[in-house]
Amino acid sequence: MGMDAKTFVDFLQSEKDKCSTFFFDYEIDSENRFSRCFWADSVSRRANIVFGDVVVFDTTYNTNKYGLIFAPFVGVNHHSQTILFGCGFLSDEGTESFVWLLDKFLEAMPSGAPKLIITDQDPSMTKAIAQVFPQTVHRYCLWHILNKFSDKLSPVIFRDHYQSIRSVIVHSTTSDEFEESWKGVMESAALVQNDWLNLMYDLRHRWVPAYFLNVFSAGISSSQRSESSHAFFKRYISNKNALMDFIVRFNKALRNQRHNELVADHIDMNERPKVMSNWPMETQMVKVYTKTKWLEFQKEVVLSHHYYVEQLSTGIEFWVYHVMNFQGSSSSKPRVLTHDVQRNDVYCSCMKFQFDGIPCRHMLAFFRINQVFHLPDKYILKRWTQGAKVGALFSLPEKNVIDDPERCLMSRHWNLSFRSSVLVDAASMTEEGTKFLHEQFDHIDCKMKELNICIPSSNASENRRSMDGAIAIIDPCVIRTKGCGDKCILYT
Known part of the structure; x- marks a missing residue:
């Protein structure tokens, strides 16, 4: 009944009331129509601290009946899973709108601007990124x-x-x-x-x-990472959704996405992949990398045995080598490996370590023939390790809660709900944990009855926010975006 946008904003405000580290902002146009917004919860903001160095930003997926542009900021965690840093809605794809959205992203994220952002080739987006993220490398989607x-x-x-x-x-x-x-x-x-x-x-x-x-x-x-995120959320949301339909379904999808990360964490803690050789470096790194990155590293280890190293030149500062495949043809191009003798650093022309953060097969071949049995710390990127989130500053500044009984109640309710959900997620991983938590719930239930704690009844009209004096937020008009029909599909 024309209250969709108002209800959506009220919902985001209620999330902010429950948890002061929930970030959101919105704007209306001259006709009081809902025009744009950005939001990010505490989990997304904390994830950005560790994994926010690379961000993919894509706006080609239609998720609501108004045709508002859905603009998620996504990245990858230490399991190479897609994670969400924040998202927004825009009513147009002009430079000014992108500047507003990027400014809100920068305001919300504790780690600041990303080192690299990947987008499509929208000229307005390109201008906005250059203005808001001047030190960020902007790469077009492959x-x-x-x-x-x-x-x-x-x-x-x-x-x-x-x-x-x-x-x-x-x-x-x-x-x-x-x-x-x-x-x-x-x-x-x-x-x-x-x-x-x-x-x-x-x-x-x-x-x-x-x-x-x-x-x-x-x-x-490629922004295919963002497209895979779209494909995931598409199982829950569609272009027929009202804004409130969208946010309810979106949050359900987000919970499932985060549960997948929890499952991957559990696998790393309780399972150990098999090593394929007695090389100490394999034994070392199988305990360090997450399973996903270990398998990628192991592949490079196996392929390194297909290469030999030939010294080209020596000097006071640098030694240069060719790394070539035993089975390569005469036209095969060797990789050039440079050893900085003073710093004891190794660089390969394939640039895999610089781009992906995993030592390449050429570097590993060099380490093997030089009897480097353990991978030096300088070549172990923490964001790919099982302990990627350990030791990071995972606290966001809490603002003082207004001295309002209703807000205090909401804050206490959210804190208890959050702690409970963490325990449920952890316990549900095993039968023993599930049984134990059931027993504890029974104990808590009895204790609450002993304390004679009851839920006071209240009049719904007393708890509802008064609309008197508030600015009316009108639902947006239906718009048509430039890229809403694009699909990011690569040939294989």
Whole structure:
């Protein structure tokens, strides 16, 4: 009955009343229509402290009947699972709207601006990021880059040479290497010179310059991470939802997502993957990495046995090596590995460690022949370890609760609910824990009866917020977004 936006805002305010570390803000337009908002709960804000170095921001999924732009900020945790840092609604995709949203994200997140943000190629978004996050590396989504080829190449050529084109973008480490590899791909595709030169110009100067920067990206090259998050939430929400329908369903999905992280934590604490060799480094790291990252590291360990190391030059400061595959062809390109003798640092031209935070097979081959039995701490990225969240500042500043009996009651209720939910999540992992918690609930129930604690009845009209003097928030008009129909699907 025209109260959807007002009820939605009241709900977010009630979450703020229950927990002062819940962050939200909203704005209305000149006609008092709900136009935009941003919110992030305490769990998301705490996760950002540890995992907020890389953020994926995408606005292409329609989640409500008004066509408001759903704008989630997502990242990856130490299990490589998608996690949510915060999200918002926008009524338009103008630069001013994106600036407002990014400002709210910056205000909410304790760790500040991310080191890297991945988005599509929306010009308004690009301008806003440069303004609000001037020190953040902005990388375009790989899928959106590749999608440009469908406008410039025939569908058959694009399909047949997709993997080669993708490989050129992903694996090139310098602009010169990119240009050389790109020329080879286009000649194999039998394109005339003018066509591939035009494409190369767009790639080199407009689409992928950030790929030549030495920046950690947590293994993410595409907003497909955000799309996978959309796919997850799509099981719960749709473009037919009112705002209150959306938030109820969204919170249910978020609880399930966080439960998956809890399950992964439980597996790490109670299961140990098998090692495939007696190399001490394997035994070391199987106890350090989460299972997901251990399997990735183990794959590199296995592949490292396929490589040999050949010394090229020595000097006072640097020693240079070629790392080559035993079964490589004569045209195979060796990786260049540089050893900084003074600092005892190792760098590989494949840049996997810089981009993904996991030592590459070439570095591991070097360690093996030099009898480095344990991986040095400098090559162990804490965000990928089982103890990623240990020792981090997981407390957010609490604001004083207003001396209001109703708000005090809500705050106490939230704190008890939160502690209870944590215990239930932990106990439900095992039969023993479930049985124990049931017994404790029975004990608590009896104790509460002994204390003669009862729930006082109240008149609903007395507890309801008065609407007198409040600004009316009108439901938004139905809008049409630019990218609401896009799907991020990569060829395999």
